[in-house]
Amino acid sequence: MDTIPVEDLDTAIEQYKALGYRLDMIFPADNPREAVVSRGGESVQLVLENHPVGETSAPLLRKEGSWIKGRAGMEYRDLIPDRMGGKVIASHIRLTTGGEVPDYVHYHKIDFQMIYCLKGRIKVVYEDQGGSFWLETGDCVLQPPEIRHRVLECEANSEVIEITMPAEHETWVEHDITLPTDELKPDRDFGGQRFFVTSLRTADPAFPNETTCEEFAERMKSVITPDEILDAVIDVSRSLCRM
Numbered sequence: 001m002d003t004i005p006v007e008d009l010d011t012a013i014e015q016y017k018a019l020g021y022r023l024d025m026i027f028p029a030d031n032p033r034e035a036v037v038s039r040g041g042e043s044v045q046l047v048l049e050n051h052p053v054g055e056t057s058a059p060l061l062r063k064e065g066s067w068i069k070g071r072a073g074m075e076y077r078d079l080i081p082d083r084m085g086g087k088v089i090a091s092h093i094r095l096t097t098g099g100e101v102p103d104y105v106h107y108h109k110i111d112f113q114m115i116y117c118l119k120g121r122i123k124v125v126y127e128d129q130g131g132s133f134w135l136e137t138g139d140c141v142l143q144p145p146e147i148r149h150r151v152l153e154c155e156a157n158s159e160v161i162e163i164t165m166p167a168e169h170e171t172w173v174e175h176d177i178t179l180p181t182d183e184l185k186p187d188r189d190f191g192g193q194r195f196f197v198t199s200l201r202t203a204d205p206a207f208p209n210e211t212t213c214e215e216f217a218e219r220m221k222s223v224i225t226p227d228e229i230l231d232a233v234i235d236v237s238r239s240l241c242r243m
């Protein structure tokens with residue numbers, strides 16, 4: 001695969017799309033510096049000039065509190081300043097513009113990922129988990145590895161907290177599966193995990209799972225020690241208190 005250094009990743013992706021290429025992968029989601037595009041089986045890797053392939057995340061760590069433009073028009077800021085050496089990222093994500101979100105069906109190569117809706121509401125859809133639904137303030141999703149999903153709409157100024165392991169991971173575009181899928185498979189295994197959503201609206205039959213908290217805890221303990229979880233929670237709490 002050819003590697004092409006580029007000055008601006010978004011601009012380069014659009015230029016390649018105009019030539020008939022499609023976006024396959026972007027890395028990392030919160031501050032992309034690599035992408036793979038393809039056309040007719042030929043893939044090209046686009047890499048920001050200042051961040052060669054294989055470079056670690058360390059030079060990219062940002063000053064606490066700063067917002068940066070991420071994937072699909074969303075803004076990100078880090079809540080755990082050192083990301084525990086790359087083990088975990090807690091992103092505070094905001095969507096300032098309401099309406100349709102310029103997202104596409106995609107999946108992440110991750111070990112653990114949970115999303116908590118801090119403010120507003122966001123319409124999402126997940127592979128084999130039924131139709132789209134609104135993730136509202138206080139709702140939480142356990143998003144298993146490589147489950148196909150898409151953000152469809154949001155209210156203006158919605159905010160979520162996304163906790164993911166490892167901190168840097170690939171986001172792949174799904175070209176063949178459209179959502180929602182025809183089948184409902186709530187027990188489907190995705191990389192040893194299941195999809196869970198918990199909601200304050202407990203009467204809603206779309207959100208029946210009572211084991212969510214235990215499942216979250218078990219998943220977290222499988223990839224990070226209890227002491228590290230505590231450290232991460234303290235960091236997130238401190239960062240949010242300084243908002």
Ligand SMILES: [Fe+2]
Binds near residue numbers: 106107108149
């Ligand atoms: Fe995603």
